[in-house]
Amino acid sequence: MALTSDIRGVIPIAPTPFHDDGRVDERSIDRMTDFFAEAGIDGITILGQLGEAPKLDHAEGVAIARRVVSRTKLPVVVGVSAPGFAAMRALTREVMDLGAAGVMIAPPNTLRSDDQVAGYYRNAAEAIGGDVPFIIQDYPLTFSVVMTPAVIRRIVTENPSCVMLKHEDWPGLDKITALRGFERDGSMRHIAILVGNGGLFLDFEAERGADGANTGYAFPEMLVDVVRLSAMGRRDEAHDLFDAHLPYLRYEQQQGPLGLAVRKYVFRRRGIFTSDAQRKPSSTLSPQARAEVDYLLARVARADPRARLP
Numbered sequence: 001m002a003l004t005s006d007i008r009g010v011i012p013i014a015p016t017p018f019h020d021d022g023r024v025d026e027r028s029i030d031r032m033t034d035f036f037a038e039a040g041i042d043g044i045t046i047l048g049q050l051g052e053a054p055k056l057d058h059a060e061g062v063a064i065a066r067r068v069v070s071r072t073k074l075p076v077v078v079g080v081s082a083p084g085f086a087a088m089r090a091l092t093r094e095v096m097d098l099g100a101a102g103v104m105i106a107p108p109n110t111l112r113s114d115d116q117v118a119g120y121y122r123n124a125a126e127a128i129g130g131d132v133p134f135i136i137q138d139y140p141l142t143f144s145v146v147m148t149p150a151v152i153r154r155i156v157t158e159n160p161s162c163v164m165l166k167h168e169d170w171p172g173l174d175k176i177t178a179l180r181g182f183e184r185d186g187s188m189r190h191i192a193i194l195v196g197n198g199g200l201f202l203d204f205e206a207e208r209g210a211d212g213a214n215t216g217y218a219f220p221e222m223l224v225d226v227v228r229l230s231a232m233g234r235r236d237e238a239h240d241l242f243d244a245h246l247p248y249l250r251y252e253q254q255q256g257p258l259g260l261a262v263r264k265y266v267f268r269r270r271g272i273f274t275s276d277a278q279r280k281p282s283s284t285l286s287p288q289a290r291a292e293v294d295y296l297l298a299r300v301a302r303a304d305p306r307a308r309l310p
Contacts, residue, residue: 001075003102003133005163007192009042010223011077013216015264016051016064017273022280024060026067028273033071035272039221042212043075044068045104049142050216050260053079055279058091065095075101077135083108085127092128102133104166107145114151118158125159133161135214139168139196141255149178153188166214168196173208180209198253199223203242206230218252218266219245221306244303248296257283262293269297269309 014036017028036044046068047053047061056064061078069076078095080103082088092103105124111117125134136155138147147155147169156162169175176195182188194214195205202213206227213223222245229238252262261283264276278284285293300307 001073001099001101003043003075003077003135003163005189005191007043007075007164007194008211008227010040010212010220010227011043011045011075011194011214012036012041012220012223013045013048013050013196013214014068015216015260015267015273016047016053016056016279017264017267018052018275018277018279020275020277022277024056024064025274028275029064029067030071031272032267033068035270036220037072037074040224041074041220043077043101044072045077045079045214047079048104048216049079049106049139050263051079052260052279053081058087061091062094062098065100066098069095069099077102077104079104079106080128081106081137085123088124089127089129092132096132102135102163103128104135104137106137106139107143107147109144111145114148114154117145117147117151118154121155121162122158125161130161133163134159135164135166136162137166137168137196139166141168141170149175149182152179153182156188156191162191164192164194164214166196167193167205167210168215170197170201173201173204176205176208176210198249198259199226200249200253202226203230203239206238207235216263217249218263218270219300219304219306222304241304245300245307248293248300248307251293251296257281258285258289261285262289265290265293266297266309271310 017025080091192211194212196215212227267273268276
């Protein structure tokens with residue numbers, strides 16, 4: 001099931017579950033895959049930044065991809081970002097042979113000019129093969145690489161295998177408007193735009209032309225509902241639901257290992273993960289932080305009973 005520019009909806013970024021001793025937790029992977037499918041999502045992304053991909057070796061990454069792909073009929077996107085094209089190509093070819101739908105590529109933080117950014121994606125597309133659908137990950141807050149709407153248009157134009165933008169610029173609402181404007185004036189073909197940043201601006205991004213969310217969040221069902229309600233024109237309902245989650249969503253969106261620790265803690269409370277461990281180097285929640293999360297979840301549960309956890 002190859003990824004195309006018609007993809008819409010919610011494709012959550014899957015965290016990687018570990019045992020307390022750092023081993024990959026395969027049973028929790030299975031529960032997570034089943035949970036995502038039951039939540040009504042439209043695909044799954046594995047081995048992303050918050051999937052702790054840099055902490056996995058090649059064999060572990062392939063094994064995780066094999067397990068997820070074999071357990072779901074949903075399209076599976078695999079993060080293949082790597083320091084060199086040889087490693088990127090090797091992982092890409094293996095996961096595509098397993099049945100992955102496409103791959104996601106983030107830029108290295110050494111790129112500065114538009115020519116460098118466009119050249120990097122041109123070389124990456126050549127390295128993985130023109131038959132492999134790929135996603136641009138535009139996340140300047142983490143990667144320190146600024147992609148203007150014009151350079152994204154250039155990447156899309158130069159690479160027919162580019163099918164989607166993972167939009168994580170902040171502020172970035174006007175970037176979505178500019179890209180959809182390129183489509184309307186015929187200067188760029190259509191690609192899917194799914195947003196990240198924990199869905200922090202999803203309510204308005206959906207109204208600006210985003211096709212959905214490609215992000216991690218402990219309650220992907222909320223993201224599914226907001227995207228669906230926005231598409232139906234039920235604006236107030238979409239915003240009301242989003243607003244109910246916003247205080248907890250903001251807390252979970254703390255940068256780096258701490259935000260991931262919050263998400264894994266809630267996944268454990270939801271019965272998805274056995275442990276909320278990260279692979280070292282890692283971060284753990286203090287007792288006070290756990291109490292704050294529990295308080296926020298209780299407040300969300302007043303409006304959304306899915307946040308009422310044991």
